């Protein structure tokens with residue numbers, strides 16, 4: 001028997017964790033369950049050409065990213081920008097890389113870093 005909170009192992013017969021006061025479970029959920037990864041918006045663009053460039057740049061890094069609204073963009077070109085979403089813990093790095101490029105192509109709005117101090 002295991003406590004689902006502190007993961008202590010208990011012998012058969014115990015029902016509650018003495019520390020956490022929660023009901024014990026027979027098995028702990030597997031540790032390799034996919035962790036929830038938080039993504040944050042780094043920039044947005046209306047220009048599909050920008051997206052192609054950004055992809056080629058980001059593919060040469062180890063940054064995890066995806067484009068949100070990429071496919072809507074073709075249906076409704078001016079309705080919503082395609083947003084570049086980057087893993088939160090890599091967003092600083094991504095911003096730095098994209099800033100260093102001194103982006104000259106149009107349509108890109110680099111978001112201001114809200115965490116700026």
Ligand SMILES: [Zn+2]
Nearest residue numbers: 003006017020
């Ligand atoms: Zn416990």
